[in-house]
Each structure stands twice: as structure tokens, then as C-alpha cells.
Amino acid sequence: MSAPPKPVPLTTVESTETSESGAQTLTLSVGPQHSGSGHMRLIVEVDGDIIVNVAPDPGYVHRGIEKIIELRNIIKSIPVIERPSIIDASNLNHAWVRSIEEIQGVEVPRRGQYLRTLLNEMNRIMSHLYWLSIYGVFLGHTTMFMWPLGDRELFIDLAEKLTGARITYSYLVPGGVRRDLPPGFAEEAVKRTEYFEKRLKEYDRIFFNNPLFTSRAKGIGVLSKEKAIELGCTGPTLRGSGVDADLRKDEPYAAYPELDFEVSTRPDGDSFSRAMVHMDEMRESCKIIRQIVKKIPSGPIRRKAPIVLPRGVAYGRVESARGECSFYLIGEGGDKPYRARYITGSYRNMAAIPAVLLGNRLADMPTAWWSIDYWPVEADR
Amino acid sequence: MAPIIGKAKAAVDISIAYLTGIRHLFHRPYTLRFPQQRYAVEKGYRGRHLLHLDRCTGCGICAWICPEKCITIVPRGQRWYPQYFYGRCCFCHFCTDYCPEFALEETVEYDIAEYTRDRLVWSPERLSKPPVKKDDKYVFSVDTIGGASQVPQKEE
Ligand code: SF4
Numbered sequence A: 001m002s003a004p005p006k007p008v009p010l011t012t013v014e015s016t017e018t019s020e021s022g023a024q025t026l027t028l029s030v031g032p033q034h035s036g037s038g039h040m041r042l043i044v045e046v047d048g049d050i051i052v053n054v055a056p057d058p059g060y061v062h063r064g065i066e067k068i069i070e071l072r073n074i075i076k077s078i079p080v081i082e083r084p085s086i087i088d089a090s091n092l093n094h095a096w097v098r099s100i101e102e103i104q105g106v107e108v109p110r111r112g113q114y115l116r117t118l119l120n121e122m123n124r125i126m127s128h129l130y131w132l133s134i135y136g137v138f139l140g141h142t143t144m145f146m147w148p149l150g151d152r153e154l155f156i157d158l159a160e161k162l163t164g165a166r167i168t169y170s171y172l173v174p175g176g177v178r179r180d181l182p183p184g185f186a187e188e189a190v191k192r193t194e195y196f197e198k199r200l201k202e203y204d205r206i207f208f209n210n211p212l213f214t215s216r217a218k219g220i221g222v223l224s225k226e227k228a229i230e231l232g233c234t235g236p237t238l239r240g241s242g243v244d245a246d247l248r249k250d251e252p253y254a255a256y257p258e259l260d261f262e263v264s265t266r267p268d269g270d271s272f273s274r275a276m277v278h279m280d281e282m283r284e285s286c287k288i289i290r291q292i293v294k295k296i297p298s299g300p301i302r303r304k305a306p307i308v309l310p311r312g313v314a315y316g317r318v319e320s321a322r323g324e325c326s327f328y329l330i331g332e333g334g335d336k337p338y339r340a341r342y343i344t345g346s347y348r349n350m351a352a353i354p355a356v357l358l359g360n361r362l363a364d365m366p367t368a369w370w371s372i373d374y375w376p377v378e379a380d381r
Numbered sequence B: 001m002a003p004i005i006g007k008a009k010a011a012v013d014i015s016i017a018y019l020t021g022i023r024h025l026f027h028r029p030y031t032l033r034f035p036q037q038r039y040a041v042e043k044g045y046r047g048r049h050l051l052h053l054d055r056c057t058g059c060g061i062c063a064w065i066c067p068e069k070c071i072t073i074v075p076r077g078q079r080w081y082p083q084y085f086y087g088r089c090c091f092c093h094f095c096t097d098y099c100p101e102f103a104l105e106e107t108v109e110y111d112i113a114e115y116t117r118d119r120l121v122w123s124p125e126r127l128s129k130p131p132v133k134k135d136d137k138y139v140f141s142v143d144t145i146g147g148a149s150q151v152p153q154k155e156e
């Protein structure tokens, strides 16, 4: 990337300039009013309609969550930690309780581990469906906006049966989970995942095999394997570039070592590959959910854990829907952490935004940009 | 030859996409007209709280654990009870979990929006009333046959 563009005032179209080579470029401000950018701004410099320079301008939804965590005890922090990405709440929550349990030395009962994994996988599907619906509407495909949001209701309803809440569960607590499986959950989960797999085939027919989509996504926004590793991408963005990296396999936690699933990778690194990685992951998550309800062991769901954080340092990380989410936690003996560093998948993937956009046409921006699955609130924290 | 095959394949794929969409014109929607039609919520749903005045000792643990600081302990004669400000509550129900006397309970009532801010302050007396039974003539649940389906009414 060349030097970042000069700061521009908050209006839509900005100065035209003549670069050293004599070409006239135009600096555009995309966002931050969610005009296809999320709650952030992309400062885009175009030559004709070729993007020659991009500078992401995040921070519009920064809430200072790391500071808030330092001021609250470890239980009260849970609802706050879920807030950056409420569509993926339980995965973020899992990173938090993992780091706490590491300091406290508490071991979670196996049934509790399975229930955590169950909610994590449901959340992964919900998060990917939300991403897909926004992707659809960015590309002007209204049906692909409606269907995933409608089918998301299947899993929201399932999660509501399990946890009592629809979106922000606060379900994982240090030592285990808060509730056991309700009666009849297993049959309902199997029925819904099987129905959802049929729906995924319909998604393929209406959107992913549709030339209206493939012609706009194939070969657009290419991120090579080396570049993806160099930029430190994670999650579906990294796997879409052909890197086989998934914390659920590489550093198995919760119930993942006992479950049978595949890590999906696609070699091409374009927008289409990244989109298909999301689709494959939803299929795998359906399989995982069915395995969990079949072989969940009996026993306690929660072990007693103190509300104090002993002196110590821990690093807890999980594979959230958008990549690796981690906490670096320092305890000093009280009920509050001394410091909690909170890193999310979107934050890491921010570096890939200029890389996928440079050299593309302005009209290809929605396809390339949203295929990264960048969630501004999660990145700003 | 290849471009022609490519174009033919594109035409077939587009037709399949349209047919898939058209088939769904005859499916039920997930959307409901809310106040008239409602989704069924089951026991265990984390809606508004129910306070058992006879069990509550006024210890204040609920107010201590509340992440949003929406509970105030208020006096009522000789005793103290929690008062809720629902403008801030995030329905995490840590207060219910941490109450040592089991004086708090989740209810299935979730439509507690009000026109004014002061109506969102729930006094202990108001919290102690069980939720009013709603007319359950048009209650729906999420169904895998494609959309929301009406819950059959129970015979009284
Ligand atoms: S509701 Fe429970 S926790 Fe709250 S004051 Fe009463 S007894 Fe204590």
C-alpha cells in the first residue's frame, strides 16, 4: 500500500488531485452512515473507477470495553463482553470464561463443555446467516436478504429454548453453563438442522450458483495465501485463502476434540472462496450440533467457581465466527481484573481491507469488502 | 464453442434460481403482525421478573450483582424490597440466579414497553403481580415446514 490518503472532511465527494504521474484521482468517503460500509468509513481514492488507495477509518462505535471490564467484577463483565458482536455472543463469552478458568484453575464438567460447544456452533450459524443476508442486500439480491434472516429464526428459537434469551445469552459462566438442556431439545435440534441443510441447497441454487453472483465474485478481491498470513488474517478470511488454520482443530478446546468435523478451506482467495467457506462452515456446524445432542454425557453442568480472580496471567482464545477471539487477562487477587486485553477476529482482519480492494473497480467494492465479514462494532470494541 | 456452453449454463442456472424463488411464493412467512399475533415463548424465557414478597429479605444481593445498576432497594414499612428500572435492564437474569432466597423468578412477559420513562420503574408491588394472561388465540411458533405456524389451542 502507498502512503495513506490525506484526511478529508466528512462529506461525500472530495478534492480531485493530480498525482505525480499526471493522472487525476478522486477521493471518496464511503460511510460512516452505513451506506454499504458498516459503522465505519473507508476513504477510497479512485482513478477513473479503479481503486488506487484505501484507508479504513474505524472507531465510530468504540465503547472502551477493555476499560469497563477493569471496573467490574468478572460476572458483571459478561453482558458487556457480548455486546461488541451480539450476533456471535457466546463465542466471545467463551474466550472470556476460558481465560478466567485458566487463572482460577477450575475444570469444567464434560456436560458443561458439550453445552458450551452446542451454543457456540448455533451462534456460528446465526452469525454466518446474518453476514449472508447483508451480503445479499449489498449485491442487490433482496431474496438473499430475506431468507437467511428468516432461517436464522430457527436457531434463535432453539437458543431461546436452551438459554432463555434470544440473542445475548450470558449463558457461559466461569465453571460451566447456567442451564441444562430442556426436555425435547435433541429431537427439535435434529429436525431443524436437517431442514436447514435442505435450505442451504436452495441458497446454492438461488445465489451461489447464480451467474448474477458468481460473475461478480469470482476473481474479485483476491487475497493470496502469503499475503493473508503476512497480514495476520484469521477465520474464514484466512481459510478462504487456502490456509488450513482453525483453533477448533489446532488447539482443541471444550468438546471439540471428541467431535468429528472438517475444516473447510478454499484455495483461490477471492470473494467467492470466502463466501463458500462460510457456507461450508454452516454445514459442518449442523453436523456438529447433531453429534452433540446424540453423544452428550450426563453429569453436572457447572462446577463451583469463586467470584475472585487470583493473582496470575492467562491467555484464553477460541475460534469465533469471524476468526480468533482472545483475552489476555491479568488478575491481582480482587474480583476485578487488573487488565484485560480483548482482541477479536474483525480487528485482525481489518488489515486485509486495503489488500482486497486495491486494483478493483469501485462497483466491485461491496463484493470484495463484505466477503471479509468485517463487523465494525466487534473491531472497535 | 466454450462461450456458447458457458452462456447456456448461465441461462440454466438463472432459470433454476428464479424457479427456486417462485416456489417460495406459496410458503408461509416468518413475519408476524405483532400485537395481534405473537410468538409462543415457553417457561424459562427470560422476560420480566416476578418478585415473591414473602420470600424476599431485602438483602440487596440482586442489586449488587446487577451489571446495569438498575435495581434500587426501597423501604416498605419495616422491610426492604428491590425496585427495578426496566429502561436499563438487559435481562441477563443474574439477579434471579444470585438471589439466595429464590424470591425472584423469570416470567414469559416480554412486551413491557411504555410511553413514558417513569412507567418503566417497577415498584415491588408491581413486580409481585404475576403476568396477565394474554389472549392466546393467535400464538405462533417457528416451524420447519417453512415459516411460522399457529399453535393449536388447548381445550379448556
Ligand atoms: S430479591 Fe433476593 S437478592 Fe434481592 S433483596 Fe430480595 S432476597 Fe435479596
Ligand code: SF4
Pocket: B065, B066, B067, B068, B069, B070, B071, B084, B088, B089, B090, B091, B092, B093, B094, B095, B096
Ligand atoms: S436481569 Fe440483569 S440487568 Fe436486569 S435487573 Fe436482573 S441483573 Fe440487572
